[in-house]
Amino acid sequence: MKRLAAALTLTPGAALACALPPSVILTLPTGHYILAAALTVALTALLGVLTDRLPPLQGHLLHEGADLWPRMVGWTAGFIAMAVLLAIGFQGADDPLHNLLTLVFWTGVWIALPFASMVFGDLWRPFNPWVAPVRALRIALGWRGSVGLSGLGHWPAVVGMAGFSWFQIVSLAPDDPAGLAGLMLGYWLVILLLAVAEGEGWLEQGEFLTVFFALIGRVAPVWRVREAGRVQWMVGWPGAQVVRMAPLSLSQMAFIIVTLGSLSFEGLSETFWWMGLIGENPLEFTGRSAVIGVNTLGLLASWGLTGAAIWAGLRLSRALAGGGFAAGPVMLSFLAIAAGYHVAHFFVTLITTGQYTLWALNDPLFRGDSLLGLPPFYISFGFLSDPVFMQAVYAVQFAAILGAHLLAVILTLKLAGRGLRNMGHLPMTALMVLYTIFGLWLMSTARGA
Amino acid sequence: MxxxxxxxxxxxxxxxxxxxxxxxxxxxxxxxxxxxxxxxxxxxxxxxxxxxxxxxxxxxxxxxxxxxxxxxxxxxxxxxxxxxxxxxxxxxxxxxxxxxxxxxxxxxxxxxxxxxxxxxxxxxxxxxxxxxxxxxxxxxxxxxxxxxxxxxxxxxxxxxVRSQISSMAPWVAGNLGKKVTMFFPDYAFGYDHRDFFTKAIEAQGGQVVAQIAIPPTETSYTRYFAQIPAETEVLYHVMVGPGVLTFVKELGEFYGSGAKPQLFGFIDSLEAVDTATPGLEFLEGSHFWEAHPRVKPADAGAAEGDYRAAVGVDDNGASVADAKDVATYxxxxxxxxxxxxxxxxxxxxxxxxxxxxxxxxxxxxxxxxxxxxxxxxxxxxxxxxxxxxxxxSQNISKVEGGKLVKVHTTTIDEGKYDDGVDYTTMSF
Incomplete structure (x- = not known):
């Protein structure tokens, strides 16, 4: 790359610029919005501490009935859908915007499905593409035992999420359909092997997508409880499920830290601030190949800093409060922040690249079909330079970040323990305020690449 | 496979x-x-x-x-x-x-x-x-x-780009002014404009009175405007990237409703952006280079309409499906x-x-x-x-009522320069 950089500076030819559209957001008084959001988070914590009056966060039964959902149907459908998508990944177009695998994975599985799961609870679980083949293989092999993988806790999923994040944020070509298909197939086979050896229940602690969806689905205001052939549909404020969760294990905490740190760096790595730091010109970004090393370090640093900041906040709070603030329960608050970040970061991708996905689902072979009954339409990004629309987009991101942090503050107050000194809430509240500012700054600052 | x-x-x-x-x-x-x-x-x-x-x-x-x-x-x-x-x-x-x-x-x-x-x-x-x-x-x-x-x-x-930039100088010198201050981003793209235009305007008897390079990561511009010499007749700008709207907005605030130099820019700044976007009002009456005018000129040739129809672009240079989706026309x-x-x-x-x-x-x-x-x-x-x-040939358009109206087309000869290489003498 250095040779190339030298060649570029020695050549009189100029790069064509104007890659990045002018940003409407940069002309808004976002500093005021960020200040207001930070104050709102701080005041919420203050009022919560002083009045000790917090929303009850209870679940209410909406409907109860027999559990008629034939689960194996969903699991089999998930497995078949994945197989078909992989085949398309290998055999279909090399152009990622015209390949159903790339589109469905990056805008569907990674964006739309998590968004839906934040509203309706874990929607990955009913279609988990491993369960059906694992169960079938274990029956065929007559193997009912385990090999002790469960003793590793959630660490395998931590490794999975870390690797996936690197692939998404840093690697050269995460959108390349064949590359993505190859990686998915390899990962699927490894997990299949391990789950056959250990049992399908292990997926819930060893497979990162299964863990991710289970956690992120906990902030949903609607969820299902299945027991003994009965299913209960529940409704309650976001967080109502979280306060009833068991304290997190160390590996589960690590999973949340890696998830949150990755989302933070995903946003940060695109900012002019980061580009300036690593000596990249954002108006003439060299491309991913030039920044793999430094962005790998950045991602590692982001995980480290996220973990250190939360650990320091908890330790300080505990010291000042005279107890409480056990990591296991309080770390659950950061689930809300991870969910809010996910929405804020990927919302624009959903409404831009999501159009290609809709098109590809409507006409998967690009031959004029209309499987979804949609009329012909052009892919359109005109709204990206429409001030009114972009302010609405920013409002969605703002609401996601602010809402997530308000929920996180309330959860922290609820989970920190009883009978603590009020001062103890100061460090964790400060951390939440900083996270609010950081999250909104990421959405407001100049970004490239 | x-x-x-x-x-x-x-x-x-x-x-x-x-x-x-x-x-x-x-x-x-x-x-x-x-x-x-x-x-x-x-x-x-x-x-x-x-x-x-x-x-x-x-x-x-x-x-x-x-x-x-x-x-x-x-x-x-x-x-x-x-x-x-x-x-x-x-x-x-x-x-x-x-x-x-x-x-x-x-x-x-x-x-x-x-x-x-x-x-x-x-x-x-x-x-x-x-x-x-x-x-x-x-x-x-x-x-x-x-x-x-x-x-x-x-x-x-x-x-x-050398030809594009050089061919602008005769019209700029003849119609907008001969004392030019240039704003350009501080990297190769901007240097091409700085070097080729400075040379070309001098050949027309004009002069670049200030060259103001803006760091690529800059997002606020007001402090650079103080460097604009008072004698400036033309402000040549080729800012690109997310900061363009801010640049125009702050330039408008800097000059207010008072006297201002003529503005000349390259459409690269606003490619795929509607020139009627709120916040760009200060560009009204200013001029832009365009290779291919996005708003169909009144004197457009016969092929223009057929090309637009084939690509799905309307007479304003936007997608026929979405008037806000302006093409990189x-x-x-x-x-x-x-x-x-x-x-x-x-x-x-x-x-x-x-x-x-x-x-x-x-x-x-x-x-x-x-x-x-x-x-x-x-x-x-x-x-x-x-x-x-x-x-x-290249085109110059004027922003009138938020629309780019073509006002001049250069000759092909205005963009020519001496050959820098003869590839035909090289081996395959």
Missing amino acids: KTTLTGIAPSRRAVLTGMGAGLIAGSAGLVRPVWAQAAPLKLGFQLHATGIGASYGRWYQRTADAALKKINEAGGIGGRPVEIVYEDDGTDPARGAEVVDKLNSQHGCDLIFGTLFSHVVMGSAPRAGELKVPYLVCSEGYHVASGALNRWTLQPGITD SHMFSAWETLHFIKQTVEASGYAGVADRQKLVEAMEAVTDLPYGIERPQGAKVFNGKTHQAFG
Whole structure:
């Protein structure tokens, strides 16, 4: 790359610029919005501490009935859908915007499905593409035992999420359909092997997508409880499920830290601030190949800093409060922040690249079909330079970040323990305020690449 | 293994064969010309589908698809159907070189075209030279004509930036003023404007009174405006990126409603952006360079309407489906014109397969006049076989009522300069 950089500076030819559209957001008084959001988070914590009056966060039964959902149907459908998508990944177009695998994975599985799961609870679980083949293989092999993988806790999923994040944020070509298909197939086979050896229940602690969806689905205001052939549909404020969760294990905490740190760096790595730091010109970004090393370090640093900041906040709070603030329960608050970040970061991708996905689902072979009954339409990004629309987009991101942090503050107050000194809430509240500012700054600052 | 035509999902290139899917989702053509049993001509397209160039890539693909559809419906090239194989380069030079390899070796493309970003061209052209595959770029960089590349790399579909910039000077000096202050981003793109325009305006008896370079990561500009000399008659600006709206807004606040110099800019700043966008009011009455005027000029040639209809762009330069979705209109014609240049030279050379690649490049080098017509909706061009570079006329438009109204067209000669290289003397 250095040779190339030298060649570029020695050549009189100029790069064509104007890659990045002018940003409407940069002309808004976002500093005021960020200040207001930070104050709102701080005041919420203050009022919560002083009045000790917090929303009850209870679940209410909406409907109860027999559990008629034939689960194996969903699991089999998930497995078949994945197989078909992989085949398309290998055999279909090399152009990622015209390949159903790339589109469905990056805008569907990674964006739309998590968004839906934040509203309706874990929607990955009913279609988990491993369960059906694992169960079938274990029956065929007559193997009912385990090999002790469960003793590793959630660490395998931590490794999975870390690797996936690197692939998404840093690697050269995460959108390349064949590359993505190859990686998915390899990962699927490894997990299949391990789950056959250990049992399908292990997926819930060893497979990162299964863990991710289970956690992120906990902030949903609607969820299902299945027991003994009965299913209960529940409704309650976001967080109502979280306060009833068991304290997190160390590996589960690590999973949340890696998830949150990755989302933070995903946003940060695109900012002019980061580009300036690593000596990249954002108006003439060299491309991913030039920044793999430094962005790998950045991602590692982001995980480290996220973990250190939360650990320091908890330790300080505990010291000042005279107890409480056990990591296991309080770390659950950061689930809300991870969910809010996910929405804020990927919302624009959903409404831009999501159009290609809709098109590809409507006409998967690009031959004029209309499987979804949609009329012909052009892919359109005109709204990206429409001030009114972009302010609405920013409002969605703002609401996601602010809402997530308000929920996180309330959860922290609820989970920190009883009978603590009020001062103890100061460090964790400060951390939440900083996270609010950081999250909104990421959405407001100049970004490239 | 990949992109076989009989896979579970036919590849896009297979679908494009003979019907040109266009970018209308769900409308891909039902017209299927009946081909003779000729094997298709396979053209590789190095596409910025992702990365920093993606906003351009979307329109380049739409334009190339439209040209492909037109050519196939009219009988293909040399009686053969044509396929375009799109490969995403991530707007990354390292991937660009890989894509050249892949299009050549894996897909067996006859040639490669469509590359826009100069750093991707610089990263890919050497590989194209090694593989001896014709590589036709659409980047408007001066790198081709400067002699930095090789015998296999040509730029037949768009005038280079040196010519574009130089040809502006006579009109600017004659109509706006001779004392110019330049605002440009502090890197190669800006330096081209600084160097070529400064020289060209001096040749017109004018003078650049200040050159103000703005760091690429800057997002606030007011403090730089204090450096504008009072004697300035023309403010030449080529700011690009997310900060452009802020730049215009702060410039407006700086001058208020008082006296201000004439503004002259390059449409690169606002390519794909509606000039009527709130916040850009200060640009009213100012002038812009455009290669291809986005608002259909009153005196537009006969081909203009047909080209717009084929690409799905209305008379304001926006998508027919969304008036806010403004095209990268000033640049994307190069994908269309390059494809037609390929058609012309493949047919003239009697190209039959990869063994004829050298013959094809020689036929390209022999081209001189490229007359106006549906093949070249931007305008007639002259091709210089020695420098591998096309030269065309440029346009100047004025913002009137938030719209870009063409007020002047340069001659091709105004953009000419002495040859910097003779590629025809180099070995293949």
